[in-house]
Amino acid sequence: MAQASLTTPAAPAPPHRAERGLSASTLIRTIVQRREATVVAVTLGVIIYFGIASSAFFTTANIITIAQYIAAIAVIGAGEVLILVLAEIDLSAGQVYLTSPWFMYLLWHAGMPLGWAIALTLVFCIIIGLINGVVTVWLNVPSLIVTLGMTYALFGLVLVESNAIQVNTPGATGRFGWAFGIGSWSTILWALGILTIGWVILKRTRFGLHITATGGNLLGAAEAGVPVRRIKVYCFMIISLASGFIGILDAIRIQSMNPGNTGLDIVLPGIVAAVVGGTALTGGRGTIVGTAIGAIFLGVLEDGFNLIGVSANWFYLAEGVVILIAMVANTQLTSLAARLRR
Amino acid sequence: MSAPNPTPERDVILKTVGITKRFGAVVALRGIDMELRRGEVLGLVGDNGAGKSTFVKILTGFHPPDAGKIYLEGKEVSFNSVSDARRHGIETVYQDLALVPQLTVTQNLFLNRELTSLGRMGWLSNRKMRRLAREYLQGIKVNVPDIDAEAESLSGGQRQAIAVARATRQNAKILLLDEPLAAMGARESALIVDLVKDLAQNQGMSMIVIDHNYAHLFELCDRVNIIQQGRVAYDRSVNDTSLEDLTELMVSEYRRQLLEGQTQLDK
Structure with missing residues (x-):
């Protein structure tokens, strides 16, 4: 009986990783092969550029500004990583981010202690995710449409309940306020914690593995007994919870809530961060680390354009072009890395 | 060619008696009697519409039979679901369907049967799984270049081998292989043929192979059942049948059906 050898007879076993010398070329190879490598390079590029172009860039105050700006993008983007890996999308995460402090405000206004109001609000966010998930999975409506519908519904709910009048956020005082948004580094530290949890879930747990399996081969995963529907619903609940939580922190930080803000303006940068960071829109592949760097990229871009005084009229044009260039560089370098891997 | 001698005392692992199935007015199966012995590779051939795939779907629990019995290791069983x-x-090992392209060989091998620690937290015991995966694949003589390679980077034959390995690792007693050699080059086919024969002879795995390609069946199987019009029309050991005989059996059946159709038209 011949051995069922699946390697070509002539090919020697590939050398073990540890045995390879650390020459410059293998170092470059290793870096390029990392999925996050390209976005790191592009982000370092814009940081260096703005650092040189503006003396205000590398100041503590400016870095705090960037950190506060990117916290929500990173958290929503990390949530989208789970959803995108499943080959779904959640457009409502931004509106959940805006709606949850309103819910908290209304409960507080009705006389509930703030801590309870926040806890109940987070439950409300989880229920929104549950609805998104159930309608997507069991009623077979594309998640793009489900979550877009949810976005409009929540936007309408806020307008109705607020009578379209801006209010001040409660909870912006004392030690509580400092921990929940007022402290300069508060939101970004919360965001880092949430991203770490997301990374652990995706990389180290059975649940995370099953997210990848569900997104990579829905039928195959279901055949193997992975509860694919439940996993999708759980992920919609997770992104809603995370978005709602960071929404409360930002509302406390900004200290006021404007019912006219629209969630799509919030969620789309999150999705861009995820995709620029190396997460595929087609499912099966996603990186939380890449998303964090993608968020830094967007934050630096927004901040840098402000610092060097790009006029408001040119701002979105410039931002759009830079994002497109970054994405093209990303896909080109990724295919280069794939070729090197063979 | 050795004489046909299907020794009756050899352990029958799966037996069906008089399996029938009808879909509305269409009678798909008219009473299938089949025996699969331990460590045997049985081929199922038949034209489209002969009932082959309906029969396989009954064996995998996808359809319940209308009548008839299934005996597994001598005990009567019925399957409510897959x-x-x-x-x-x-x-069942489906062509290319089973693996998740973005997961590694190890992750695919353990899919939904992962080893975890920390109880409900589901913390993956990656190191242990990789060691067991390596040992298991060596045991059944499946060599992949890298146990951490994503399934996507493997060849079709390697993917098929991993899919088979996963099924056998998960305590399968009987494997149903659906066109295991489809869309494979000669060298790749040889790997799968070797794996199937090794599993049958050395691990005692029993397998049912469904294929349209007679040459593939002759390479893989010990015995072939030809299904025609919802019955097992012929049961032949590959040792006392030639590829030509098998083809002749099938063709003569078409001829008979054609003539029958003709006489019915004449009436």
């Missing part, structure tokens, strides 16, 4: 059949040790 997972029910799987619990009884009947696993």
Whole structure:
């Protein structure tokens, strides 16, 4: 009986990783092969550029500004990583981010202690995710449409309940306020914690593995007994919870809530961060680390354009072009890395 | 050519008696009697519409039969669902469908049967799984270049081998292989043929192979059942049948059907 050898007879076993010398070329190879490598390079590029172009860039105050700006993008983007890996999308995460402090405000206004109001609000966010998930999975409506519908519904709910009048956020005082948004580094530290949890879930747990399996081969995963529907619903609940939580922190930080803000303006940068960071829109592949760097990229871009005084009229044009260039560089370098891997 | 001698005392692992199935007015199966012995590779051939795929779907628990009995290791069983059949040790390996391209060889091998620690937290014991995966694949003589390679980077034959390995690792008693050599080059086919024969002879795995390609069946199987019009029309050991004989059996059946159709038209 011949051995069922699946390697070509002539090919020697590939050398073990540890045995390879650390020459410059293998170092470059290793870096390029990392999925996050390209976005790191592009982000370092814009940081260096703005650092040189503006003396205000590398100041503590400016870095705090960037950190506060990117916290929500990173958290929503990390949530989208789970959803995108499943080959779904959640457009409502931004509106959940805006709606949850309103819910908290209304409960507080009705006389509930703030801590309870926040806890109940987070439950409300989880229920929104549950609805998104159930309608997507069991009623077979594309998640793009489900979550877009949810976005409009929540936007309408806020307008109705607020009578379209801006209010001040409660909870912006004392030690509580400092921990929940007022402290300069508060939101970004919360965001880092949430991203770490997301990374652990995706990389180290059975649940995370099953997210990848569900997104990579829905039928195959279901055949193997992975509860694919439940996993999708759980992920919609997770992104809603995370978005709602960071929404409360930002509302406390900004200290006021404007019912006219629209969630799509919030969620789309999150999705861009995820995709620029190396997460595929087609499912099966996603990186939380890449998303964090993608968020830094967007934050630096927004901040840098402000610092060097790009006029408001040119701002979105410039931002759009830079994002497109970054994405093209990303896909080109990724295919280069794939070729090197063979 | 050795004489045909299907020794009756050899252990029958799966036996069906008089399996029938009808879909509305269409009678798909008219009473299928089949025996699969332990460590045997049985081929099922038949024209489209002969009932082959309906029969396989009954074995995998996808359809319930209208009548007839299934005996697994001598005990009568009935399957309510695909997972029910799987619990009884009947696993189906679909061409290319089984693996998740973005997961590694190890992750695919352990999919949904991962080893974890920390209880409900589901913390993956990656190191242990990789070691067991390596040992298991060596045991059944499947060599992949890298146990951490994503399934996507493997060849078709390697993917098929991993899919088969996964099914056997998960305590399957009977494997159903659906066109295991489809879309494969000569060298790749040889790998799968070797794996199937090794599993049957050295691990005692029993397999049912469904294929349209007679040459593939002759390479893989010990015995072939030809299904025609919802019955097992011929049961031949490959040792006392030639490829030509098999083709002749099929063609003569077409001829008979054609003539029958002709006489009916004449009436």
